[in-house]
Amino acid sequence: MKPKVLLDKVGLWSATVVASTALILGVAPMTAKAVNVPTEVTEDGKNTYKKYCSPCHGEEGKGDGPLARSMLPKPRDFTRGAYKFRTTPSGSLPTDEDIFRTISYGVPNSTMIPWDILTEQQRASVIPVLKSFSEAFGVRKPESPVGVGLEIRPTERTIAEGKKLYEEKLECWKCHGVEGRGDGPSAAEQEDDFGFPIKPFDFTTGKFKGGNSDRDVYLRFTTGLNGTPMPSFAKELTDEQRWCLTHYVMSLIKPEETCK
Amino acid sequence: MKSLSFFIILFSFLGWGIVSSKDILAERNYIEEEVPDGGNVVGNVKYMGDLAMLKLDLYGGWELTDTSKNASEKLIASRINNGLKYAVISITNIAKGKKRLIPKTHPIIDQQRSNFIPHVIAILAGTTIDILNGDEELHTVHTRTIKNQPFNLGTTYKQRISGKFDYPEIVKLSCDIHKYAYAWIVILDNPYFDITDRNGYFEICDIPAGTYKLNVWHEELGNIEKEVTVYPKKITNIEFVYSQN
Numbered sequence: 001m002k003p004k005v006l007l008d009k010v011g012l013w014s015a016t017v018v019a020s021t022a023l024i025l026g027v028a029p030m031t032a033k034a035v036n037v038p039t040e041v042t043e044d045g046k047n048t049y050k051k052y053c054s055p056c057h058g059e060e061g062k063g064d065g066p067l068a069r070s071m072l073p074k075p076r077d078f079t080r081g082a083y084k085f086r087t088t089p090s091g092s093l094p095t096d097e098d099i100f101r102t103i104s105y106g107v108p109n110s111t112m113i114p115w116d117i118l119t120e121q122q123r124a125s126v127i128p129v130l131k132s133f134s135e136a137f138g139v140r141k142p143e144s145p146v147g148v149g150l151e152i153r154p155t156e157r158t159i160a161e162g163k164k165l166y167e168e169k170l171e172c173w174k175c176h177g178v179e180g181r182g183d184g185p186s187a188a189e190q191e192d193d194f195g196f197p198i199k200p201f202d203f204t205t206g207k208f209k210g211g212n213s214d215r216d217v218y219l220r221f222t223t224g225l226n227g228t229p230m231p232s233f234a235k236e237l238t239d240e241q242r243w244c245l246t247h248y249v250m251s252l253i254k255p256e257e258t259c260k
Numbered sequence: 261m262k263s264l265s266f267f268i269i270l271f272s273f274l275g276w277g278i279v280s281s282k283d284i285l286a287e288r289n290y291i292e293e294e295v296p297d298g299g300n301v302v303g304n305v306k307y308m309g310d311l312a313m314l315k316l317d318l319y320g321g322w323e324l325t326d327t328s329k330n331a332s333e334k335l336i337a338s339r340i341n342n343g344l345k346y347a348v349i350s351i352t353n354i355a356k357g358k359k360r361l362i363p364k365t366h367p368i369i370d371q372q373r374s375n376f377i378p379h380v381i382a383i384l385a386g387t388t389i390d391i392l393n394g395d396e397e398l399h400t401v402h403t404r405t406i407k408n409q410p411f412n413l414g415t416t417y418k419q420r421i422s423g424k425f426d427y428p429e430i431v432k433l434s435c436d437i438h439k440y441a442y443a444w445i446v447i448l449d450n451p452y453f454d455i456t457d458r459n460g461y462f463e464i465c466d467i468p469a470g471t472y473k474l475n476v477w478h479e480e481l482g483n484i485e486k487e488v489t490v491y492p493k494k495i496t497n498i499e500f501v502y503s504q505n
């Protein structure tokens with residue numbers, strides 16, 4: 001073999017290895033499994049919480065910090081252990097990864113920003129502090145995450161079926177409106193577990209609070225949003241029906257509205 | 261190798277079961293024993309408010325949605341003897357007594373014409389409740405609990421949902437689509453409790469002799485507490501009165 005060809009081959013292989021390592025390293029740290037979540041409340045975690053979280057969420061995690069008064073949706077009250085965005089079934093406590101994900105990505109359409117200015121270690125150190133505010137974590141354990149079945153490709157058929165579910169079987173329009181603008185007949189009277197008014201989500205904006213991928217929207221139907229009126233349809237719909245509903249809801253997004 | 265791993269998984273599950281049931285038992289300090297010569301407490305709960313106000317039709321026949329057409333079950337008192345319905349009576353400070361019998365057939369709460377039936381249910385901790393939907397439209401069942409596992413599920417026609425309640429708590433069960441509809445689940449630690457009938461009567465049986473605190477809970481009128489002394493094989497009468505204010 002000529003030296004030049006050898007160089008080419010080695011170069012190609014090494015480039016592949018370097019690129020794939022970079023990819024793996026780039027993707028992996030976003031889950032808490034790669035980051036070490038401390039089991040006990042640490043001094044570092046307390047300080048991070050006090051500096052970055054307590055202005056809104058309050059010193060004791062009751063969601064009553066000095067900045068909370070002007071906010072709607074209100075900052076989460078951690079004392080009930082009700083977390084909206086989870087991979088666990090309805091009512092269950094969240095896993096550490098779920099909390100880490102919400103801290104890292106933030107919640108669009110609210111005042112919770114993505115806290116990527118903090119290091120991963122700082123973000124992870126806050127998790128035991130949040131858990132210590134609620135007695136629920138002492139009594140119950142988070143259930144195992146729900147399985148996301150085989151994803152179905154969006155087609156005209158699945159969207160039509162999802163529309164049927166949205167309008168006839170589940171009557172989602174009662175809160176979310178016929179066009180998905182969050183203006184259904186029951187929309188005005190909804191309130192969350194803490195007694196604050198809550199608006200049904202406007203799908204046309206396309207800024208889904210729990211993440212914009214199909215999988216994220218599917219998880220919201222399956223797990224529900226704890227602490228809000230949004231129920232789980234895990235027992236009501238089959239796996240395929242939930243994917244159809246996901247595709248219909250995603251088809252309600254109006255690109256011209258997303259720029260606002 | 262496969263069978264070995266199967267056994268490991270099986271035993272780990274069994275171990276988990278024993279540990280978790282111990283956790284629950286440790287929380288209650290209630291000793292079960294035979295009560296051969298227990299006494300009974302029989303009584304009446306009364307509401308001395310203005311009964312005419314309860315049946316007043318404020319809407320005067322206006323067209324309303326189905327849920328608000330149904331009379332509210334918040335405060336129901338008998339016109340004959342002022343007896344209060346749906347008050348829960350329980351003994352709060354009992355250390356030992358009759359067996360805690362958890363019913364094998366699950367108590368049922370049904371949703372009919374957007375209302376929960378019955379409106380108040382009292383159960384022993386550890387009981388599973390079945391929640392049905394008898395309407396041809398979507399309802400949600402939403403509980404807000406901290407110790408017990410909360411849930412918020414959508415249900416359609418003829419759907420049956422089971423929920424287990426392990427810790428003493430007073431739980432409000434509501435439907436978010438029909439805001440008027442709600443029910444109460446009162447979970448109690450010991451088997452000495454009863455719920456009043458439509459004339460306000462209740463009966464608690466087989467209580468070991470002694471002096472106990474009797475607590476009445478009503479969703480609108482709050483709590484009343486009284487002491488009662490129980491004698492062996494005798495019936496003790498007691499009356500609770502809620503005044504108007």
